[in-house]
Amino acid sequence: MNDQALLDIIGGIVSNLKSAISIPIGISNKHIHLSQADFQKLFPNKQMTVLKELNQPGEFASEQTVTAIGPKGELRNIRILGPFRKESQVEFSMTDARQLGLKLPIRLSGEIEHTPGITLKSEFGECTLEKGVIVAKRHIHMSPADAKLLQVTQGECVNVRVNSEGRSIIFEDCAIRIGEKFKLEMHIDTDEANAGNITPQSVARFVE
Known part of the structure; x- marks a missing residue:
């Protein structure tokens, strides 16, 4: 042979x-990964608390949710996922993006250079991200x-x-x-x- x-x-x-x-x-619904600094802007002096563990080891859905505000509207009750990340990142579907009036690139998680930003709001505070909003590849x-x-x-x-x-x-x-x-x-x-x-x-x- x-x-x-x-x-x-x-x-x-x-x-x-x-x-x-x-x-x-x-199946990933819309969600947010936050840096610790951005989390504190939205939830001053509070801790991220676990709602349920996710399939990937060490990752979890938190009890905290926020509202995302776009040019054409807002989306409420967006779940924050933990643990904290070095940089904040928001992941929407194309349908979500259209509802907000955003044109988003399809990117792998972490590839957030030259991406749109967005304003996030909780009942305790507000945070405007300069970048980090994507449709996940x-x-x-x-x-x-x-x-x-x-x-x-x-x-x-x-x-x-x-x-x-x-x-x-x-x-x-x-x-x-x-x-x-x-x-x-x-x-x-x-x-x-x-x-x-x-x-x-x-x-x-x-x-x-």
Whole structure:
């Protein structure tokens, strides 16, 4: 057997393995990540308190919510997620952005340079962000061990299929995000979930 034949066999095994893996799906509603300084502007002398733990280790939905004020309106009861971040970031769907009158870029979390800002308000205070409002690019969290098994790399974009009743869908350009604490999970927003009739029980699978 020559080298190319062996590579073809290995490639086929990896491809079959990837397509057999079920990737849990997390549907992200609009939410906010705050720096500690910005949190204190909105909730002076208060602590961020945990409402429920999220699937990704160490992350949680807090009990605190705020109102976002845009050029054309406002959205209330937007959940703050913890823990604190170095820089504040707001994640909306395209539908949310239109309701607020904002034109937002599609970005991976943390990529907030040259993005719009927004005013946030709680019953205790107000904070205006100069940047950090995005539509989150769909992505798949995984550990280094998962990435090695599936032979994917940080930042690589892959395609996945989600089977659903009447609206099975293929998502292209899903970015791979690798971290020591990450659990295997695909994150999409509510617009994407509605487009594919996707529920929290749905799973995604790699496709070529």
